[in-house]
Amino acid sequence: MSIVSGILENVTEVARRAGASRLCQVNLRIGVMREVVPEAMDLAWEVLCEEDPLTDGCKLTVEDVYPESVCNACGERFTHDRFHLRCPVCGSADTRLIHGRELDIISIEVEHPDEPSQP
Numbered sequence: 095m096s097i098v099s100g101i102l103e104n105v106t107e108v109a110r111r112a113g114a115s116r117l118c119q120v121n122l123r124i125g126v127m128r129e130v131v132p133e134a135m136d137l138a139w140e141v142l143c144e145e146d147p148l149t150d151g152c153k154l155t156v157e158d159v160y161p162e163s164v165c166n167a168c169g170e171r172f173t174h175d176r177f178h179l180r181c182p183v184c185g186s187a188d189t190r191l192i193h194g195r196e197l198d199i200i201s202i203e204v205e206h207p208d209e210p211s212q213p
């Protein structure tokens with residue numbers, strides 16, 4: 095819930111500054127290491143969006159970012175799931191996560207008061 099309200103605060107501010115009358119869609123990229131539950135996120139999003147006419151009915155799309163790490167022992171760069179952080183080449187557990195904890199707002203789509211609404 096706090097993640098969602100943080101994002102929402104951010105995008106509504108951007109939309110207001112851009113003079114938008116309505117926020118239509120928000121596109122996010124979230125690393126799977128954050129362990130965000132999509133259903134919980136969607137629900138929180140819906141509830142919070144209803145509170146403001148600017149965001150009422152706003153859609154949310156989320157692109158998953160899969161984890162990627164670099165091995166500090168041999169320099170191998172590898173992708174993995176949430177639980178397998180060991181280097182596949184040398185077996186070292188001394189690895190550094192470079193992707194998978196992102197929480198980025200990629201883009202937002204807004205409507206302006208003087209524009210006809212999009213179909």
Ligand SMILES: [Zn+2]
Pocket residue numbers: 165166167168169170181182183184185186
């Ligand atoms: Zn290694």
